[in-house]
Amino acid sequence: MIVVTLVAPGPLSPQLVASLVGTLGAHRADRVDEQATDIYVEGDRRAIRETVFTHIHDAPVDAIVQPARTRRKRLLISDMDSTLIGQECIDELAAVHDLKPRVAAITERAMRGELAFADALIERVKLLTGIPESSIETLLDTVITPSPGAAEMIAVAKRNGIRTVLVSGGFMHFAEPVAERLGIDAAFANRLIAADGILTGAVAQPILGADEKKVRLLTECEALGITPEDAIALGDGANDLAMVETAGLGIAYRPKPILAAAADGVLRHCDLTAALYAMGIAPNTESSVSSV
Numbered sequence: 001m002i003v004v005t006l007v008a009p010g011p012l013s014p015q016l017v018a019s020l021v022g023t024l025g026a027h028r029a030d031r032v033d034e035q036a037t038d039i040y041v042e043g044d045r046r047a048i049r050e051t052v053f054t055h056i057h058d059a060p061v062d063a064i065v066q067p068a069r070t071r072r073k074r075l076l077i078s079d080m081d082s083t084l085i086g087q088e089c090i091d092e093l094a095a096v097h098d099l100k101p102r103v104a105a106i107t108e109r110a111m112r113g114e115l116a117f118a119d120a121l122i123e124r125v126k127l128l129t130g131i132p133e134s135s136i137e138t139l140l141d142t143v144i145t146p147s148p149g150a151a152e153m154i155a156v157a158k159r160n161g162i163r164t165v166l167v168s169g170g171f172m173h174f175a176e177p178v179a180e181r182l183g184i185d186a187a188f189a190n191r192l193i194a195a196d197g198i199l200t201g202a203v204a205q206p207i208l209g210a211d212e213k214k215v216r217l218l219t220e221c222e223a224l225g226i227t228p229e230d231a232i233a234l235g236d237g238a239n240d241l242a243m244v245e246t247a248g249l250g251i252a253y254r255p256k257p258i259l260a261a262a263a264d265g266v267l268r269h270c271d272l273t274a275a276l277y278a279m280g281i282a283p284n285t286e287s288s289v290s291s292v
């Protein structure tokens with residue numbers, strides 16, 4: 001049995017639900033609350049996903065398509081930049097040297113999958129040479145902001161017994177404080193090298209890229225004694241692809257096209273609490289949907 005979760009940023013259109021139920025020939029539709037409905041349907045997951053995304057087209061609603069049996073999760077693993085927070089930290093750091101447009105252009109291409117991640121990272125970090133580490137604290141206080149729904153998603157997930165992990169191709173200088181602010185259990189990221197409080201323009205090896213994000217997912221699953229089916233992974237860019245494809249539920253948040261095409265759910269309209277609905281948790285009441 002496949003469950004299709006529709007979530008809207010406001011009231012979900014009953015007409016849209018009814019028309020999708022008809023198109024899918026679905027067994028049943030369970031209204032979760034004003035914003036969300038679960039539609040249950042038998043059939044091939046990929047084919048159903050295709051039908052759902054074609055059907056909702058550009059309606060202001062997000063959809064997540066997954067096996068109903070495994071929707072409850074034990075692990076939530078998420079990217080940081082442009083997923084849990086609204087910024088790309090490396091671009092904000094480059095602004096200290098007035099290099100934001102130049103660095104942001106490289107970041108954009110890397111996140112679209114047009115450049116090799118590690119090479120692009122090394123090239124950009126070189127441009128950060130000479131920036132004081134204290135600039136990072138200033139950015140954390142003034143510029144870096146959690147994405148809408150991020151704090152609630154993490155808090156509710158944890159109350160539901162889900163381990164939360166941040167894994168970032170960005171930097172521990174940001175990942176550690178962001179994880180602490182959001183109450184995330186553990187954080188993994190690259191390390192900027194500094195000497196006497198000044199960035200040297202180097203990043204520690206080995207670089208944490210797409211493969212390492214997937215390995216972190218597998219390692220966390222092993223430690224919990226679960227399989228990747230029991231994990232949800234969230235991201236926005238090309239370096240999240242392997243992790244999002246490997247997790248039982250892969251969510252793409254305001255994503256680059258390469259990730260949107262591969263994810264089970266794409267969040268273009270809703271905030272991150274939509275991931276809770278996907279896992280069968282209604283965030284407003286924290287009532288749980290039983291697995292089918």
Ligand SMILES: [Mg+2]
Nearest residue numbers: 079081082237
């Ligand atoms: Mg990202």
